Structure formats: structure tokens, C-alpha cells
Amino acid sequence: MKIVILDGYVLNPGDLSWSSLEELGDLTVYDKTVFDNSNDDLIIERIKDAEIVFTNKTPISENVFKNCPKLKYLGVLATGYNIVDIKASKKFGVVVTNIPNYSTDAVAQMAVSLLLELTNHVSIHNKAVKERQWNEIGEWCFWKKSLMELGSKTAGIIGYGKIGQATSKIVQAMGMKVLAYNRHKNKVLESENVKYAELNDVFEKSDVIFLHCPLTEETKGIINSKSIERMKDGVIIVNNARGSLIVEEDLAHALNNGKVYGAALDVTSREPIEKESPLLKAENCIITPHISWAAKETRERLLNIAVENLKKFLEGNPINVIIL
Structure with a gap:
């Protein structure tokens, strides 16, 4: 199972471990995925073969869902999920979760x-x-x-x-x-x-x-x-x-x-x-530069919840699912 993190650096600039995700599949972590609102090409290129994707602030549009048919699960590494076209996720059968109450x-x-x-x-x-x-x-x-x-x-x-x-x-x-x-x-x-x-x-x-x-x-x-x-x-x-x-x-x-x-x-x-x-x-x-959430303890909690969200999805009992 291929797992991709599109923008992992802010969550984990090097002081945390990805090992709990590595245990669940073939993990690829990109520090950042540069994008603009008119072009999803790099995002699509990086996740086109992935079943599992995590994003923090990299937007996932209907065009991305359309061009990534293997995608089954999208984990938002934050509480807010306005970067994701939720209607499109339902259309293409992708489960989307977020991280509530971690900070x-x-x-x-x-x-x-x-x-x-x-x-x-x-x-x-x-x-x-x-x-x-x-x-x-x-x-x-x-x-x-x-x-x-x-x-x-x-x-x-x-x-x-x-x-x-x-x-x-x-x-x-x-x-x-x-x-x-x-x-x-x-x-x-x-x-x-x-x-x-x-x-x-x-x-x-x-x-x-x-x-x-x-x-x-x-x-x-x-x-x-x-x-x-x-x-x-x-x-x-x-x-x-x-x-x-x-x-x-x-x-x-x-x-x-x-x-x-x-x-x-x-x-x-x-x-x-x-x-x-x-x-x-x-x-x-x-x-200050959007750091309220960024204590190490808080980021550890976020990562742990993200892993638990994915485990529950793989078990067939997804939690923290975004529902329109």
C-alpha cells in the first residue's frame, strides 16, 4: 500500500518520527508540494499511484480526485478541511478525515x-x-x-x-x-x-x-x-x-x-x-507566524491521531470522517 504525505515539513521538521506510518505501508514524505490555483500537475504526479494521502495545506481539488483513481483515503493533518473539495471526494468515493481537538x-x-x-x-x-x-x-x-x-x-x-x-x-x-x-x-x-x-x-x-x-x-x-x-x-x-x-x-x-x-x-x-x-x-x-498549534507535544498528538484515523479506516471502521 502506497502512502504519500504531500507537505510533511511543518508537522515534522525532523523532531518527530514517521515510523508509525511506515509500519502501515510504503511511505513517501515530501517536505512541501508547491502548487498554484490553476495547476494541479505536481500534486497529481506525486500521488497518482497512492491509495493513502495526507495533506496539511496542499489543496486537493476535483481535478486531483479525477486523475488519481487509486486514491481511497485522504487524511487532513489539521482540524480545518477547507483545502479539500469534499463534494468531489464523495463523488469519487474517497474517505476524508481530519484531526479534531488536538491543539x-x-x-x-x-x-x-x-x-x-x-x-x-x-x-x-x-x-x-x-x-x-x-x-x-x-x-x-x-x-x-x-x-x-x-x-x-x-x-x-x-x-x-x-x-x-x-x-x-x-x-x-x-x-x-x-x-x-x-x-x-x-x-x-x-x-x-x-x-x-x-x-x-x-x-x-x-x-x-x-x-x-x-x-x-x-x-x-x-x-x-x-x-x-x-x-x-x-x-x-x-x-x-x-x-x-x-x-x-x-x-x-x-x-x-x-x-x-x-x-x-x-x-x-x-x-x-x-x-x-x-x-x-x-x-x-x-x-507571529501561525505557531499557536506548533508545540512539540501538540504535533505529536496530531500525528498519533492521524495514524489512529488511518488504522481505523483500514479496519473498516473510519473515525473523524468529514461528512457534508
């Missing part, structure tokens, strides 16, 4: 880390000390930018699934109140410090807004000039969900005019970020 704690940890970088400016002050600015001041203490205390402030969490709830637990431990917005409300999750709210209430009453919702037609561009106008002056926005949840030009404008105090982003609408992006020069905007 909950890591993503929540990163969300709060991004927030704390904006409020406590750790990297700025570390750099200042190493440049001997502290010595030049000559005082026992100095600061480059004012720090912010989060206790008693309100965190608005848009998307109150597992990651949103994990973030909520952390910020509550720091004394924050939580307003949660979710399409489906689970009243059991409400408490003295956590209340469900309508979206506009989250915009209007939050000091910090976390984005933890999926990217859908309804949520695309949910942070825009109109929603920002509803927010408190000096609001902080944290996004490590999907870049296209934000209209980036509108956020950059709000950062530059001071309506938004700061933004911390681990995702952008185009990745890598375009060199012309207005966010690169926006005031008080922190950007």
Missing part, C-alpha cells in the same frame, strides 16, 4: 501569551535591558511603555467551543470577567464570571476580544470598521483562529488612530503575510 490547550496558551505581550511588553523591556538602557537611566526601575493590569477587566470571547472555554479558564484565573458569544449556547457553562452575550454586546462591553470561531461565510470579516466602531476606545483584539475573520485594512486604520489599543495576531488573511500588508506598519500590532 486546544496550546492555542489557548498562545492566545493569552499574545495578550500578555501587549499588556506587559516583555520583549520590549528585555531588549531595552540588553541594550543597557536601564543602566543609562540609572534608576532601580524604568519602563518603555505603560503596563496594564487585566484583573476586573472584561474578556469577550467570540466562539465558545473547546478553545474558547480553555482561554476563558486562563483569563478568569487572572481576575477577568468573560462575555461569551457562540451560535449554540450551553447554559451549563455560565457562572458568576461567565455570561453568554449577543455579538454586539461583546463588541460594546469587552476590554479584550478573543477570536476563537471558525471561518464561515457568516464570520468572514467579522472584525471590520463597523464592528470596531461599536467597541470601547482602547480595546485589545487577539486572533489566533483564522486571518480572514478580520478586515485587515480596517484594523490597521483603527490601530493607527488609537481606537484599538493593540492587536495580537498569529494568523493573517494571506500566509505568509504579504509585504504590502498595512498591519506590518500598524501601531502596537504583534504578528
Whole structure:
């Protein structure tokens, strides 16, 4: 049985082992498969003889399914599966699976880390000390930018699934109140410090807004000039969900005019970020390269689930199957 991984480097740059997949078949791993939206030729060439294929971000179109008749199973090495034409997979009889709930704690940890970088400016002050600015001041203490205390402030969490709830637990431990917005409300999750709210209430009453919702037609561009106008002056926005949840030009404008105090982003609408992006020069905007999921422990968990998904498929009892 031939197994191909189209883009294995991000999951495993060398610190993990592919041995658990090698035990299941003849494994070929490509670090990256370069593609463009108009040409699937390289993808097809690499997987045309494979029964089993794994992809992280390499797109699998109807044309790929059509030209790879041996393909029986496609494992997406992520939770999101918008890179796959699911309708076409059904048409050609290919089972598609994903990896749910593998990075909950890591993503929540990163969300709060991004927030704390904006409020406590750790990297700025570390750099200042190493440049001997502290010595030049000559005082026992100095600061480059004012720090912010989060206790008693309100965190608005848009998307109150597992990651949103994990973030909520952390910020509550720091004394924050939580307003949660979710399409489906689970009243059991409400408490003295956590209340469900309508979206506009989250915009209007939050000091910090976390984005933890999926990217859908309804949520695309949910942070825009109109929603920002509803927010408190000096609001902080944290996004490590999907870049296209934000209209980036509108956020950059709000950062530059001071309506938004700061933004911390681990995702952008185009990745890598375009060199012309207005966010690169926006005031008080922190950007990291989509690393919330990337702790070694998290990647190990992802790989283990991917292997288990394949084993269950081979046994005739597939799990984590994407169903339209």
C-alpha cells in the first residue's frame, strides 16, 4: 500500500518520527508540494499511484480526485478541511478525515501569551535591558511603555467551543470577567464570571476580544470598521483562529488612530503575510507566524491521531470522517 504525505515539513521538521506510518505501508514524505490555483500537475504526479494521502495545506481539488483513481483515503493533518473539495471526494468515493481537538490547550496558551505581550511588553523591556538602557537611566526601575493590569477587566470571547472555554479558564484565573458569544449556547457553562452575550454586546462591553470561531461565510470579516466602531476606545483584539475573520485594512486604520489599543495576531488573511500588508506598519500590532498549534507535544498528538484515523479506516471502521 502506497502512502504519500504531500507537505510533511511543518508537522515534522525532523523532531518527530514517521515510523508509525511506515509500519502501515510504503511511505513517501515530501517536505512541501508547491502548487498554484490553476495547476494541479505536481500534486497529481506525486500521488497518482497512492491509495493513502495526507495533506496539511496542499489543496486537493476535483481535478486531483479525477486523475488519481487509486486514491481511497485522504487524511487532513489539521482540524480545518477547507483545502479539500469534499463534494468531489464523495463523488469519487474517497474517505476524508481530519484531526479534531488536538491543539486546544496550546492555542489557548498562545492566545493569552499574545495578550500578555501587549499588556506587559516583555520583549520590549528585555531588549531595552540588553541594550543597557536601564543602566543609562540609572534608576532601580524604568519602563518603555505603560503596563496594564487585566484583573476586573472584561474578556469577550467570540466562539465558545473547546478553545474558547480553555482561554476563558486562563483569563478568569487572572481576575477577568468573560462575555461569551457562540451560535449554540450551553447554559451549563455560565457562572458568576461567565455570561453568554449577543455579538454586539461583546463588541460594546469587552476590554479584550478573543477570536476563537471558525471561518464561515457568516464570520468572514467579522472584525471590520463597523464592528470596531461599536467597541470601547482602547480595546485589545487577539486572533489566533483564522486571518480572514478580520478586515485587515480596517484594523490597521483603527490601530493607527488609537481606537484599538493593540492587536495580537498569529494568523493573517494571506500566509505568509504579504509585504504590502498595512498591519506590518500598524501601531502596537504583534504578528507571529501561525505557531499557536506548533508545540512539540501538540504535533505529536496530531500525528498519533492521524495514524489512529488511518488504522481505523483500514479496519473498516473510519473515525473523524468529514461528512457534508
